[in-house]
Amino acid sequence: MQNSFIVNFRSIFDSSSEFIGLLNTEGVLLEANKTSLEFINAEAKDVLGKYFWQTPWWNHLENAQRKLKQAVKKAAQGEFVHLETEHRDKNGKIKTIEFSLKPIFNTEGHVELIIPEGRDITDRKRIDELKKEFLSLAAHELKTPITTLKLISQAHIAKYKKYGSDQIKLEELELIDYELERLTQLINDILDDTRVESGKLFLKFEEISLNKLLSSVVRKMNIIAKKQRIKLQKFPDEILVFADQQRIEQVLVNLLSNALKYSNNHTKIEVGAKLDKGKVLVWVSDQGLGIPKSQQQKIFNRFYQVEEKKSRGFGLGLYITKQILKLHKGKIWVKSREGEGSTFYFKLPFRKSNF
Ligand code: ADP
Numbered sequence: 001m002q003n004s005f006i007v008n009f010r011s012i013f014d015s016s017s018e019f020i021g022l023l024n025t026e027g028v029l030l031e032a033n034k035t036s037l038e039f040i041n042a043e044a045k046d047v048l049g050k051y052f053w054q055t056p057w058w059n060h061l062e063n064a065q066r067k068l069k070q071a072v073k074k075a076a077q078g079e080f081v082h083l084e085t086e087h088r089d090k091n092g093k094i095k096t097i098e099f100s101l102k103p104i105f106n107t108e109g110h111v112e113l114i115i116p117e118g119r120d121i122t123d124r125k126r127i128d129e130l131k132k133e134f135l136s137l138a139a140h141e142l143k144t145p146i147t148t149l150k151l152i153s154q155a156h157i158a159k160y161k162k163y164g165s166d167q168i169k170l171e172e173l174e175l176i177d178y179e180l181e182r183l184t185q186l187i188n189d190i191l192d193d194t195r196v197e198s199g200k201l202f203l204k205f206e207e208i209s210l211n212k213l214l215s216s217v218v219r220k221m222n223i224i225a226k227k228q229r230i231k232l233q234k235f236p237d238e239i240l241v242f243a244d245q246q247r248i249e250q251v252l253v254n255l256l257s258n259a260l261k262y263s264n265n266h267t268k269i270e271v272g273a274k275l276d277k278g279k280v281l282v283w284v285s286d287q288g289l290g291i292p293k294s295q296q297q298k299i300f301n302r303f304y305q306v307e308e309k310k311s312r313g314f315g316l317g318l319y320i321t322k323q324i325l326k327l328h329k330g331k332i333w334v335k336s337r338e339g340e341g342s343t344f345y346f347k348l349p350f351r352k353s354n355f
Contacts, residue, residue: 016035018035019035021033021052023072023101023114026051027052028049029047029050029055039090052068064086071101075102075111075114076111078111079103082098083101100117139194146184150184157177193302196319196323201323201324204246206245209239213249214282230259230269230271231269239350241349243328251346254317255321256271258317259288259344260286262286262288267286267287267288279330279347279348281347282346284343285342286343287340288342290339291342300319300322300332301319302316
């Protein structure tokens with residue numbers, strides 16, 4: 001009975017497509033299944049009894065060995081450890097492995113054994129890379145015709161405003177223009193997201209006047225706002241920041257677009273700035289839908305949208321905003337009450353001011 005259990009257990013252990021083994025708390029390899037042995041073309045006797053990091057899965061990569069040693073130490077203290085590592089298979093090909101170390105506790109609560117587990121995710125990673133490349137390429141390709149269409153629609157609008165009398169046609173053209181602007185925004189969000197993900201969102205720092213930037217953004221956004229009014233709380237003295245002008249403008253546009261999107265007509269939207277503990281504090285407040293407390297942290301996550309209020313966006317705007325501010329050594333947060341409105345705050349290091 002006991003024997004047949006062991007035989008059955010061994011066949012399950014060996015037939016798994018994952019790499020599985022068993023370590024003691026010192027990191028010595030006690031067991032390794034067939035899949036993991038075949039990966040390096042080894043036999044059990046070649047590897048069992050050795051420190052795991054001195055076996056052929058690891059011993060060609062100094063960095064990986066060091067990481068594994070640290071990971072075993074943590075697992076021996078009771079931590080479930082995850083790593084993504086790269087290993088050479090029996091043909092010398094580099095494979096990406098999703099690897100974990102799971103501690104097994106005895107009845108006294110002490111770690112007795114550690115289970116190392118690995119899964120080959122090379123193909124999945126490659127497909128993810130291809131998807132990202134495709135998305136970025138598609139977004140780039142879409143941008144050119146949309147920019148052309150937008151230029152044409154704007155030229156027509158200008159012509160109609162000057163010479164036309166047909167109001168309906170003008171409204172239709174404005175609708176086309178509005179939808180093209182939205183498409184452009186969505187595409188820009190995808191492009192920025194791929195830049196953030198690949199660490200290629202680069203900034204062009206220069207000294208900029210926050211007063212001028214805020215006035216210009218508020219002026220532009222008020223043209224789009226139509227039935228809402230954005231008010232800029234004037235601050236008398238000039239505040240200079242060392243920042244990427246276009247990216248800070250993008251942050252303000254994102255926050256103001258959201259304020260417009262998530263509040264009703266004829267409610268108040270305000271923008272202001274001041275110096276606060278050696279930093280510049282900027283805020284955008286609205287009297288809109290508000291955000292439930294439980295979701296106020298999550299809205300800055302990639303793709304996150306508040307369930308009941310899902311808009312036609314991708315849930316990327318605030319994520320990108322946060323990344324832009326992070327690259328400026330700044331930060332962003334929100335205070336909000338459901339049904340009453342939201343105020344988004346962000347802080348930037350400041351360059352100098354007149355006061
Ligand atoms: P998107 O607007 O494209 O959905 P964002 O990242 O800009 O993505 O915003 C994430 C979510 O946060 C939104 O879906 C919305 O639910 C919520 N949100 C953002 N700004 C506001 C706001 N001013 N008032 C209420 N909810 C907001």
